[in-house]
Amino acid sequence: MALANPLELNHAQHLVVHLVTEAKTRFGKPACVAVCDAYGFLIAFARADGAPVRSITISQQKAYTCARIGSTTTAFHERLLREGISIDYFCDPLFTALPGGALLYDSDRSIIGAVGVSGLAPDQDQLLANSGNAVISL
Numbered sequence: 001m002a003l004a005n006p007l008e009l010n011h012a013q014h015l016v017v018h019l020v021t022e023a024k025t026r027f028g029k030p031a032c033v034a035v036c037d038a039y040g041f042l043i044a045f046a047r048a049d050g051a052p053v054r055s056i057t058i059s060q061q062k063a064y065t066c067a068r069i070g071s072t073t074t075a076f077h078e079r080l081l082r083e084g085i086s087i088d089y090f091c092d093p094l095f096t097a098l099p100g101g102a103l104l105y106d107s108d109r110s111i112i113g114a115v116g117v118s119g120l121a122p123d124q125d126q127l128l129a130n131s132g133n134a135v136i137s138l
Helices: 009-027 054-069 073-083 122-130 132-136
Strands: 032-037 042-047 101-105 111-118
Touching: 009 032, 009 042, 009 111, 009 122, 009 132, 032 054, 042 054, 054 073, 054 101, 054 111, 073 101, 101 122, 101 132, 111 122, 122 132
Parallel strands: none
Antiparallel strands: 032 042, 032 111, 101 111
């Protein structure tokens, strides 16, 4: 699968820096931000000074889950609840349904990657992740 407008390293790094800064500016807290490609492989990551250590893996798994499932982690969580199924049914131990993961799209609305944010309140993680497309706008 060749992407028309692949997510490049410079875009991913810009997004990571922007969201780490936004977390501190808007919410006064440090966060971890991970960006992966459309397959779920990590492209860029940052852990702000003082961000919880547990948020390293959580942010990466949020981005991974979005790319693999094709939805936000919030929508994935809602699906699990709605369908009454366990996350284990997907046979992928890296999946998470914690809020804070969102898809990234190119100008044709093709999925080019995903972003995961962790370290803030769940709704704040999701809010920042959802803003990712406006930051990279390919």
